[in-house]
Amino acid sequence: MIAKVDLASIGPVPSQDIQLCFFQCKLNSAGEISILNIDQNCWEVFGINRDDIIADAHNLLALIEYGERELLTGHIYRALNSLTNFEWHGMVATPAGWHKQIKAVGQCSGFENEVLLNGVFADLTILADLRTAVNNNNQFLSQASKLAKIATWEIDLQTGVVKWSDGMSRLHEMQPGGMIDIESAIVFYEASSRLVFKEALDKALTVGEPYHIELQLLTAKGNLIWVRSSGSLMMEKGKPYRLCGVLQDITEQKQIEERNSVIFEQSTDAHLLIDETGIIDCNNAAVQMLRCENKAHLLSCHPAIFSPEYQPDGQKSIDKAKKMDSLAYEKGTHRFEWVHQRMDGKEIFVEVTLNAIAFNQKRVLLVVWHDITQRKKAEEKLKRNESLLSETQALTHSGSWEIDLKTGRNFWSAEAFRIFGLEPVGAGPDTEEFDRMIHPDDREKYINAIKQALKGGLTSNFDLRIILKTGELKYIQAIGKPFYNDQGVATRLYGAIIDITKYKKAEEAILMKQAQLNTFIEVSPAPIAVFDKEMRYIAASDLWKQDYKLERKNIIGVCHYDLFPEASLHWRQIHERGMAGEILSNTEDSFVRKNGRTQWFRWEIRPWFETDKEIGGIIMFTEIITDRKLAEQALIQAKEQAENAASAKTQFLSTMSHEIRTPMNAVIGFTHLLLQNPREDQVEYLKILKFSGENLLVLINDILDFSKIEAGKLEFEHVDFNLKDLVRNIRAAMQQRAIEKGIQLKLLVDEDLPQAVIGDPVRLGQILSNLISNALKFTSVGKVVVSASLVSRNNEYTIVSFEVKDTGIGIPTEKQQAIFESFTQASSDTTRKYGGTGLGLTITKRLLEMQGSAIQLDSEPGKGSTFSFNLQFKNSELQPEALNVIQPPGIQGSLKGIRILLAEDNQINVLLARQFLKQWDVECDVAENGLMAVELAQSNLYDVILMDLQMPEMDGYTAAEQIRNLQPAERFRKLPIIALTASAMLDNKDKAFVVGMNDYISKPFNPDELYRKIAYYSKKSKNSR
Structure with a gap:
């Protein structure tokens, strides 16, 4: 009921x-x-x-x-x-x-x-639905109760009668229709549940509190079941009159909950329940997966919090999580991959499954995380390996292949397709198509290699030629190995192919080059041989074989020491050094042959390399140079003879110069003295004598200068000098000769010409003097014009043009080149009429060429000649007044107070020098040799020493050197020593400066030059004291 x-x-x-x-x-x-x-x-x-x-x-x-x-x-x-x-x-x-x-x-x-x-x-949501259904349709309600395993009961509080529905009997596994009291009904509950039920029942009866509890009940047949018991007190006129209740069998639901609880808690996957507030529950796997201390760290937090800021697709984790939740609520379930971040900062990949479920009367999401980190790593590694394999195959031009021996199908990698010139479409060509691409001459080799591999189960390695659809020929290297199933049957063949076309072509090129090299070496016009590390012959030229008498022997592959067992230890060591990487050579080596003759040869040994660093052997070159060596020795002997002859000539010239200059010093010197106070009947004779002596001196100087030029020993000075004053002084020195001949000697100097320049004033004066002297010599009527003009000037250099123009006899065109040759003049009549050696213009031309200039000549017979040249000078920073300007001759004042030591063994030269020194009020002591000069210098105080170079007992060089070493050092180091000698050779002058002399004056000396240098050095000497 x-x-x-x-x-x-x-x-x-x-x-x-x-x-x-x-x-x-x-x-x-x-x-x-x-x-x-x-x-x-x-x-x-x-x-x-x-x-x-x-x-x-x-x-x-x-x-x-x-x-x-x-x-x-x-x-x-x-x-x-x-x-x-x-x-x-x-x-x-x-x-x-x-x-x-x-x-x-x-x-x-x-x-x-x-x-x-x-x-x-x-x-069957609410019991009230069942009651309404009962009121409307008792039969249907009864059926529905059976379906829902729901039973009803009531207790009449007035009579204490308990009424059970048939469902209550079925639930307690009793016969329906029976009556039971309240105490008997309570006994069915399990002990702990019985207490709970009594407490709920008491509250319902005493305070009217309805109850809904879950209890365990032991049926009449001894089965333990779970029931949900609900009870409510019914009131009538304010008094309770009946207690009604519902009992529902929830055993199956409890079993499901228990099973789900086990799944939930024991699963290795993380399970979470989330709602709009965050995580409301989770299993232990979720705590462990996120490396949290306990479940409390997770509750009320959204799973997106345990994520990096951005997901791999670039979306913010929090935004993407909201989208995923919405999709799950909308679709009921949703699955996707996610990156979470553990508490230790490590990121993990999970596969997320979201299911929208009902929980505690509201919709929530059941979240399942399956950790796929290792799978992701494996996938990434596999992807990386596949990419690496693909790139490696592309870089190495190699591809992989597999043949299914059952079906005959081929499976190729993308690079294998490219090697065969095919598009990588499909698994691979069939066997027949592949066979057609193999070169006809290589098909049998390919088939045999496959058979051999299948027969022996070994790896097969072979080279093939293939023909692409374009007709291109390629070389490949194939390697394959069979795969056997558990029954020992070969089911597939797999391996790799490598495109070796470049290597094959390179190998062919190397072989060709090797053949060319061997041919080149064999026909080389030099004795060359190539050896390996064991000194075995690789190649040798025909000349090598001829020189070493090997024409009739096959030496390739034979050790050099087997052919020449007598090879010395010295040569074996040289070969070893070459093998170690050294390059050795000797331009002249020799050995004595068995016949006693010396054989000369030159050789070179250098390593050759198989690779950039590995030495493969040595290359050896030898050449017999005995004939050349003998010719060189003859040439050296001839050169030495020529040098000896030149030295003898130089010595002869030096001796002759000294011997001529010594008497000339007296002739010219005393002529100067006589001209100072001449008798009227002697003036003309003295002038002739002076002119002749000076001409003879010019001749001697020309010969010496020419000798210096020929020997390559003439050097140029680079000193500051006054260019304008130099040109004026030369003109002044030549003026008397022009007056004597009754012709004009004009000088034209460009106003823009700088006064101070850097160069060699002596050689410039020599050039101009030669040209002006020649012009005066060959001009009888008219004039000689000397000009100096500025050509160009920059911050570093000045170029000046010099010109000497005369109205003399002129020079025929065909003779204009000849006059610059040594000892040559325009004609023999010229020599007889005008005199001279013919060296002046030669020396002038050579002096200009040595300074990077050239002499220019413009001449017409009967009208005159013009000689011109340009010279480059470095700019001088000195002011003109700071230069030691050469004073014109004749301006000689008193030098009183100056004391000089004259070291001279020739009494005539002593007499001459004393006469001039006396005129200048100079006190003079004389030393007849170098030893006496040293003694006098030590015991007396001199302002200047005039030192002859060739003297008895001790020469002037030694004397000067010893004077420099006297004490006190400061005094004798600064004492001026001037060489005064008849030797005018450059070597003697250089030697004088080496031993410490300050200056050099050649005999016969010019009185003006001697005066100026005494005045200059004595002033310096006094200032330094």
């Missing part, structure tokens, strides 16, 4: 009637559940349209909680597959947010070779 229930005590409900929804379903061709028909009550029960459910059963199943959904689909699959009935009870969350308890029962039947399942969904 079913009692009435007060619905007001339950509160608001979604419907006043129990909703039943009949449906029909089957399995489609894909093995998935397909709902064929469902009545319109689906909207009342589930809150979704009938068409949406028929279109996709997932739209209905997605509303069911995760674990219960799996049970329902499992029941349906088993029922359809085994033609049995099924029963299911679970929670459903409608799209509107209602959480309902739904009961489903079904029965299978066959129809036109199909298995169909007919069933009904019953909404």
